[in-house]
Amino acid sequence: MQGQDPRGSVSNTPAMPVTDDEIREKYLERAIRELNTFAHDLRGCTDCPRGQMSPVLGSGHPQADIMLIKQSPRSAEVEEGVAFYGRSGNALMKSLKRLDIDPLAVYGTVCVKCPVPDPGMADPACVARLVEEIEIVRPRILVLMGEETVNLVNELGLPLAEKVRYEPGTLQKLTPTREVLVVPDIDDSLDDDHEKRAFWTAFRELGSWWSSLPPW
DSSP: OEEEOTTSOEEEEEOOOOSHHHHHHHHHHHHHHHHHHHHHHHHHOOSSOOTTOOOOBOEEOTTOSEEEEESOOOHHHHHHTBTTOSHHHHHHHHHHHHTTOOGGGEEEEESOOSOOSSGGGSOHHHHTHHHHHHHHHOOSEEEEESHHHHHHHHHHOOTTOOOOOOOTTOEEEEETTEEEEEEOOHHHHTTOHHHHHHHHHHHTHHHHHHHTSOOO
């Protein structure tokens, strides 16, 4: 819609959003654009020795309240190029349903986005791209899966961030506006009943956090 200036002539400047819905829509559009650019840059990156294979991209809502982060992708995720595709994603969907958490409020990604044989082979600059991804999505809480993920996030130097302790199931303050929940690595928990119970015990704290949010 074109704006009208005080002299009655038509202006080419787009009208500013005036309602909450319009403002949210503008923020969503911006997040989608920025994630598309982020994905394009990842595909063009040559810092990691991944050869002709594509990087593994995050998936979920571009403005999610909850951001799930694990260290590196498994084979199904590498094949599809999407984080949390396959067994881990299916297990998480069941867990979110049990906790009455809206899946549309969740975004999942990996620290090491390139399918390298050993996560330690990833270029530190590539891992540091996680900072940009977090700032695009702007989640209220990060769920860090596994001690290696905690160590990597601590090394990122997120603005105003406090050091995260590997204490599964304990909510911690990451920044003045963002919390963090540490849980065991989900991939390691899928085939062991003891590890599965440990993951669920820690992860269900996310349900308490979610239910405490204001209803808007």
